[in-house]
Amino acid sequence: MSGQPPRWGPIRSILALSPLLIGAPLFALRQHYTLPEPLTALYNPTTKQPQLSEARILSHAKYLSEDIGYRIVGTKEHALGDEWMIQQAKELDDVCTRAKERSPERKLECEWWWQQGSGSHRFDMMNKRLYKTYVNLTNVVFRLSDGTPEGKQDAVLVNAHVDSTLPSPGAADDALPVGVMLECARVLIETDDWEPTYAIVFLFNNAEESLQDGSHLFSTQHAIANTVRAVINLEAAGTKGPELLFQATSEQMIEAYSHVPRPFGTVLANDIFSSGILLSDTDFRQFEQYLNVTGLDMAVVGNSYLYHMRKDLVENIEPGVAQHMAENTMALLQHLSSPASPLHSLASGYVKPRTVFFSHLGTFFLYSYATARVMYAGVFVASLLLALRIKGGARGVRPLARGIGAVAGGFLGALVGANVVAAVMQRVLGKGMSWFSWEPACLGLYGPAALTGALVSQYLIGHVPEHTVMTSMLLLQSFAALAIQLLGIGSAVMFFLTSAPLLLALVLDTLKITRTGDGVSLWTYALAQLTPLLTGTQIVATVLDVFVPLTGRIGGDAPGEHIIATIVAATGAYTIPMALPFMHRFGTRVSSRVVVILSVITALSMALFAMRAPFDRLHQKRMFVIHMENVTSAEQHLHIAAADAAPGFDTLVHSMAEQFDAHGKPPTSRQLSDWDSEWDVLYPFSAFLSPYMIDMPVDEQYDGEPSAAAGKFVAISTTNDVVDKEKGTRSFTLVVHHPGIIWTAVAFDAHVLKWTLDDNPPDEYARHHIKEASFYGNDRWSVDLVVKYPSPISSEIPENIKIDFVGIKEQSMWPGKKAEKQFGGSAMRTFEALDAWLDEQTVGTVDAMLIGCVGGIALL
Missing domain, CATH: 3.40.630.10 (Zn peptidases)
Structure with missing residues (x-):
C-alpha cells in the first residue's frame, strides 16, 4: 500500500474542475462584451x-x-x-x-x-x-x-x-x-x-x-x-x-x-x-x-x-x-x-x-518582436529542458515522440471530425448553414464532432501517459510560438499565452507542489487550463462574430460550412487543450465510452440542427434583384442572385418565376463571367453570385413612360475620333451621357496604349471595366483613350469597339425610393409587388436589394 489517496474518476474530476470550466468562460465573455454606460x-x-x-x-x-x-x-x-x-x-x-x-x-x-x-x-x-x-x-x-x-x-x-x-x-x-x-x-x-x-x-x-x-x-x-x-x-x-x-x-x-x-x-x-x-x-x-x-x-x-x-x-x-x-x-x-x-x-x-499587441480582459499589452523572440525562446528552452529531465534525457525522446503524435493526431482528428459532419449536413442532408442565425450555435453542432474526432484519433496512437501528453503539448506550443515569431508573425503570442502557464503548471507538478497523489494533479490541470480558457473564449467570440455572419455574403460556391467547422475545431483545440491528456488519464476504456457518448450527442445535434431554419427576421438571407431594361433589345428581365450556400434558394426562385415570369417558364440559370454585363454595377462583387434570370412582361404603362427602351437614358458616343493608319492606333474620347442614371459601368475589350485613367494600362488585348459615381445631377463623364489595332489596318474603317454598359435608375431603388415610387416606372411597380410577395413567402427572412437598371450594347 502506498498510502496515497485514490484517484478520482472522470465524473468526479470534471465536477471538481467545473467551477473553472464554467466560470472562466463566463467571466471572459462578460469582460469581452461589457460596454460603458451610455x-x-x-x-x-x-x-x-x-x-x-x-x-x-x-x-x-x-x-x-x-x-x-x-x-x-x-x-x-x-x-x-x-x-x-x-x-x-x-x-x-x-x-x-x-x-x-x-x-x-x-x-x-x-x-x-x-x-x-x-x-x-x-x-x-x-x-x-x-x-x-x-x-x-x-x-x-x-x-x-x-x-x-x-x-x-x-x-x-x-x-x-x-x-x-x-x-x-x-x-x-x-x-x-x-x-x-x-x-x-x-x-x-x-x-x-x-x-x-x-x-x-x-x-x-x-x-x-x-x-x-x-x-x-x-x-x-x-x-x-x-x-x-x-x-x-x-x-x-x-x-x-x-x-x-x-x-x-x-x-x-x-x-x-x-x-x-x-x-x-x-x-x-x-x-x-x-x-x-x-x-x-x-x-x-x-x-x-x-x-x-x-x-x-x-x-x-x-x-x-x-x-x-x-x-x-x-x-x-x-x-x-x-x-x-x-x-x-x-x-x-x-x-x-x-x-x-x-x-x-x-x-x-x-x-x-514589429510589435506584439493584444487586449486581454480589458488590459492592453504590447512589446517588441525582439522581446517576443527572447521570451518565446526562453519558454521553449525551459520546456525542452523540463521535458528531457522528466523523461530521463535521451531515453525520453521516443515517449515524447508518441506524445507529440498524440497531440498532432488529436488536432487533425478534431478537424476531420468537424468537417465530416459539415459534409453530411451540406451534401447529404441538404441542411447547410443551420447555425447561421446565432453565432455560438455552431459550437453545439461542431464542438462534439471535433472532440469525437480528436479522441478517435488516439486509437491510432495507443495509450500515452497523461504527463507525456501534457509535456509533448508544451513542447509543440512553445515551439510554435518561437517558430511563428521568427517568421515575423506577431500572432505567435497566442501560443505563448498557452505554453507559458502550461510550463508553470508542469514545473509545480514536477516539484510536487500541486501533486497530492500519483500522476498529474487536478490542480495542474486547473493552472494549465485557466489561461487558454480565458484567452480562447475571447478569440472564439470574436472570430465567430466575424465569420458566422460573413458566410451569408461570401458566395454560394464558397465552402462556408467547412469554414465554420474548421474554425470551431481549431479554436476549440486552442481553448480546451487539456481535454486530450485528461482522456489519456483514464485509459482507453473510459475514452471508448466517451467516444460513444459524444457520437450520440453529435448525432442528436445533427438531427436538431437539421430541423433549424438558417434565417429569421433579424438574421436574414441576402437576395440581390436587378430589374433590367435592355436598351438594345427592348427586353426586360429580372436577374436574381444570392450570396450564400444555404438550401432553398432554387425553390424560392422557381416559385418567383411562377408568379412573375412573363410566360410562367422556369428561371434560367446563369454563370457569370467578365463578359456578362448585367451585374456590372456590383462588379467585382458579382463574382460571388450565381444568378437566375426571369423574363418580365412589358407592363401596360411601359410604352407611355420615359423608359430606357425608348433610348432616353444612356448614350455612348465618341469625340475627337482619329485613326492613325501608320501607327495602327485609334485615339478618341469615350463619352457616357446618363441623365437619371447613377453608378454607370462600361466594359470593353481592347489593347489600350494610353488613357486618362492612369499611366499604366495593361500592355495587351484585355477586358477593361470602368465604373462611375458622381454627385447628384451630374450626368456626363468621359475618358480619353488610345487603342492599338492590328497592323496593317486592312480597311478604311477599322473594326468597331463593342461597349457593354449598364447603370442604376436613380428613382428605381426599393425601398430607398419607396416614397417616390410613382416616378420609378415599371421597375418600382414590380418591386412593390415582389417585396410584398417575398415577405409573405419567406415570413420576413429575406432582405432583398431591389434596383432598377438599364443596359445594352454600343458599337463605337
Whole structure:
C-alpha cells in the first residue's frame, strides 16, 4: 500500500474542475462584451464640463439614416446628406467662435472646407482589375489647430463616410462614426483648457461605398492633405459590442492606442485582415496609397448580420456601442494632438509594426518582436529542458515522440471530425448553414464532432501517459510560438499565452507542489487550463462574430460550412487543450465510452440542427434583384442572385418565376463571367453570385413612360475620333451621357496604349471595366483613350469597339425610393409587388436589394 489517496474518476474530476470550466468562460465573455454606460447629457451635471453624449451621437445617426434615408452616391438623398454635413460644420464653427469669446487667450482655431472635385483611380479587388471615375463628388473637412503654421504642419486625420450603400440606410455604417466624430469635435472645442499642439483634421467623406472615391478625392486633391501624418479610420460592419482595432500599421500608432480607456484589439485580428482572407476594405487603403501614412482602422463588428441591410437602423444599435467608440476615439485624439504625440516624428517616415499587441480582459499589452523572440525562446528552452529531465534525457525522446503524435493526431482528428459532419449536413442532408442565425450555435453542432474526432484519433496512437501528453503539448506550443515569431508573425503570442502557464503548471507538478497523489494533479490541470480558457473564449467570440455572419455574403460556391467547422475545431483545440491528456488519464476504456457518448450527442445535434431554419427576421438571407431594361433589345428581365450556400434558394426562385415570369417558364440559370454585363454595377462583387434570370412582361404603362427602351437614358458616343493608319492606333474620347442614371459601368475589350485613367494600362488585348459615381445631377463623364489595332489596318474603317454598359435608375431603388415610387416606372411597380410577395413567402427572412437598371450594347 502506498498510502496515497485514490484517484478520482472522470465524473468526479470534471465536477471538481467545473467551477473553472464554467466560470472562466463566463467571466471572459462578460469582460469581452461589457460596454460603458451610455451618457445622455451634453455636460457633466456635477462638473458642468462637456462630455461625450451617446444620445447626441445617435441623434445624428438617426437623422442621416432615417430622416434623410438611403444616401447612395448620386442620389438626391446623398446630396441632402452633403447639405446636412455642411450645416454641421457651420454649427461647429459657431461653437468655436463662442469658445474663443469665453477664453480669448486660448490657442484654438477652427477651419472648415467644402471640397468638390473629379478624378479617377484604379481599384483592384478580388483579383480583378477595375477603374473608378467620378465627377464633382464632395467632402466636408474640419480642422482644429492652435492657429500657428507650426501647429498645422503635422496633423492626425480622423475619417468616417457620410454615404450609405445600395440596400441600406447605414445607421451604423457609417452614420454612427460620423456622429462620433461630430461629438468628439464639439467636446474638444468646448473644453476650455484643451489646446492642440498638433492639428486634428476631421474628414467627413461622401463616397466610400462607391469604392472609396471620397477618400481618394481628399488624398489627391485637398490642400491640407500633405499635412496628414497618421489616420484613424472609423467604420462599422455590425451594430453590437466594442469596436475592434483590426488594422494597425506602425509601432507609433499601436503605442498611441495603448492610451485608450477600453482597448479591444489583437495582433491576431491585424494579421488576419492583412492576409487578405477577409475580402473587405476601407478608406484606409486610399490614405495608405496616396498619402503614405500610417494609422489605425477600427470598426464595430458584432451582429454584422445587418451589415449593408435594410435593418441597419439606430434602433438596432446596442446601447453603449457609440459611447465605447467615442471614448476610445477621444482618447486617441487627445493623445495625438498633445505634446507627447508621435506625429512630428512620423513626418520623416514611420516604422512598420514589429510589435506584439493584444487586449486581454480589458488590459492592453504590447512589446517588441525582439522581446517576443527572447521570451518565446526562453519558454521553449525551459520546456525542452523540463521535458528531457522528466523523461530521463535521451531515453525520453521516443515517449515524447508518441506524445507529440498524440497531440498532432488529436488536432487533425478534431478537424476531420468537424468537417465530416459539415459534409453530411451540406451534401447529404441538404441542411447547410443551420447555425447561421446565432453565432455560438455552431459550437453545439461542431464542438462534439471535433472532440469525437480528436479522441478517435488516439486509437491510432495507443495509450500515452497523461504527463507525456501534457509535456509533448508544451513542447509543440512553445515551439510554435518561437517558430511563428521568427517568421515575423506577431500572432505567435497566442501560443505563448498557452505554453507559458502550461510550463508553470508542469514545473509545480514536477516539484510536487500541486501533486497530492500519483500522476498529474487536478490542480495542474486547473493552472494549465485557466489561461487558454480565458484567452480562447475571447478569440472564439470574436472570430465567430466575424465569420458566422460573413458566410451569408461570401458566395454560394464558397465552402462556408467547412469554414465554420474548421474554425470551431481549431479554436476549440486552442481553448480546451487539456481535454486530450485528461482522456489519456483514464485509459482507453473510459475514452471508448466517451467516444460513444459524444457520437450520440453529435448525432442528436445533427438531427436538431437539421430541423433549424438558417434565417429569421433579424438574421436574414441576402437576395440581390436587378430589374433590367435592355436598351438594345427592348427586353426586360429580372436577374436574381444570392450570396450564400444555404438550401432553398432554387425553390424560392422557381416559385418567383411562377408568379412573375412573363410566360410562367422556369428561371434560367446563369454563370457569370467578365463578359456578362448585367451585374456590372456590383462588379467585382458579382463574382460571388450565381444568378437566375426571369423574363418580365412589358407592363401596360411601359410604352407611355420615359423608359430606357425608348433610348432616353444612356448614350455612348465618341469625340475627337482619329485613326492613325501608320501607327495602327485609334485615339478618341469615350463619352457616357446618363441623365437619371447613377453608378454607370462600361466594359470593353481592347489593347489600350494610353488613357486618362492612369499611366499604366495593361500592355495587351484585355477586358477593361470602368465604373462611375458622381454627385447628384451630374450626368456626363468621359475618358480619353488610345487603342492599338492590328497592323496593317486592312480597311478604311477599322473594326468597331463593342461597349457593354449598364447603370442604376436613380428613382428605381426599393425601398430607398419607396416614397417616390410613382416616378420609378415599371421597375418600382414590380418591386412593390415582389417585396410584398417575398415577405409573405419567406415570413420576413429575406432582405432583398431591389434596383432598377438599364443596359445594352454600343458599337463605337
